[in-house]
Amino acid sequence: MSSGPLILGAEEASSLRPESPLEPSGASVADRARRATRTVIADRKIAVPLGVIVLLVLFAIFVPIFWTYGPNKQDLINSLDAPSFTHPMGTDQLGRDVFARVADGARISLIVATIVTVAGALVGGLIGLLAGTIGGISDGVMMRLMDAILAFPPLILAMAVTVGLGIGLNTAAIGVALVSVPWYARLLRSEALRIRSLPFIEASYAIGMKRSRVISRHVIPHMLPVLFIQMAAAFGYAVLGLASLSFVGLGAQVPTPEWGAMITEGLSYSLTGQWWISIFPGVGLLVTVTAASMLSDRMRDLLDPRGEYARL
């Protein structure tokens, strides 16, 4: 592929592809999964976002265990202290250690976002799979339902759910998960339709395989790469959505050290000079979400069977 008459500075598309692209079929499922895992792990560019996420997880696990200050331990004498050796991220208006709170916030964000992502993927994936493989009336009904969800700007529907079900981190998680469902459903439905029309599926039927077996042995394994790519992206959105809801006051409530809620709490102090209360949780958010979207993009380059599709 030439770089074209007009423009340089674009990477050659071929350099983005893995050295040995995944073969569409032929190898066993376990073999393919192993090869896909190896492609991802061996990739140099994916090491950065993956490493960041591993570090975040370690941070979220170990800091709350070993750090001397608890996230909700108040110390009014030392309130609003600037970052120092004793308090690496300073203290907030109640003298709570921001470092401990950011770490605890990482734990909350990572756990809740993981649950949200898995729940959304399970529900949406199942809907997409059923709509794409069974089709017919159930397809129409489910896709209209998905359209109704997509009729809302995502964050606003999540807000509606939290307002309707009662404010709190759990309902916020339900809202964010609900919003993600149609994306999985649409994506996996179109994947199922694409895979279903491939010749080897026809061949499987021809040698007498039952439909349930074709779906479980051939259709589902082929959908997994696309599902994982979407999950990585959705993880970032989940972190962002949860923080946004908490920022507005719909998610985690005080004194929970959730990142979005911490930013709200520190908002009025930021302009009087105590920037550290809000900035550190914000940086945590930014790092997590950016890592997730980089991970998703790179996984798409490596694993997406549809090639360079939608690589923005």
Place this chain on the structure above:
Amino acid sequence: MGAVIARRIVGSIGAIFGATVLAFIIMRALPGNPARLIVGPLATPHAVASVRHEIGLDKPIFTQYWLYISHFFEGNWGYSYADGKSVSSLIGERLGATIELALFSFAITMLCAVVFALLVTYRRRPIADRILRGVAYLGFGTPPFFVALILLIVFFKSLHWLPGPEGRLGLQANPPPTVTHLYTIDALIAGKFGTFWSSIEHLILPGIALGLSSFSFIVRLLRANLLEISREPFLTVARGKGLRRWTAFRRHALPNAFLPTLTAGGLVLGEFLAGSVLIERVFNWPGIGSLVFDAIVKQDYAVVQTFILLAAVMFVLVNLIVDLLYAVIDPRVRIPVVATA
């Protein structure tokens, strides 16, 4: 062509219907008792019962749904429980501020996206390209309220270049006589350039905070499209026929690269609607976003509910308009399959 349009319109009506049903189920039929939400946790059972009756919760569910949507589409949006005003007048008062901010933000978002995408593709700047892609990543991954906070700390608190969170105008400036409800345009009409400048200054930071994630999305889309189109054979042909590079780029590459960004219209609107709730409070911007933010804090049910339905209707309509425009502009999509965002 006609069939495509008719199909899209029917689809949009269906989506709005689905959205109202969904909103109704979420806000009314699920366990969280709306009457209890309205009167607050300390109210007596009697007060809860009277509110239940007042908003029709004791009626059959289909009647309830009918009342719910007929009131909404009649513009009968109920009264704010926080200050007793009608929701329509509250929203009407604040519409101008939100629209002005959104228009301003949209303008700078599109302008910057085009300029930067051109810069890195036409002018072959690999380093600038990397920086732009990095910014786009960060911009997409940063919540707008955090962007707002950083902008305020840098440009207001530290550098004193731009005004802080004081709303649409500085303290010394008076609002211009109302014509369009947009302070910038009204100030120009009245010939008050000081007020005009003040309102522009006050728009810059919230405008950037609101538009950054849309900018990130559009600039990536535009950049990818430009790169892709520049490899198309028709550009080689255009160059081969003797067109200058810039002319070929402007006449043949740019319009084609722009088309897909049109589909981002719905996404941008969604970002702006949600973003206004997230950032207006930070800047004390007297718009609908801060109205909704306060309503959430005060559990002011009528306001939140109206905003949610309005957002859905606007979202569906904008997506419809985008699709129709697309069909008008791009002859390739006049076949029945029209992609939705």
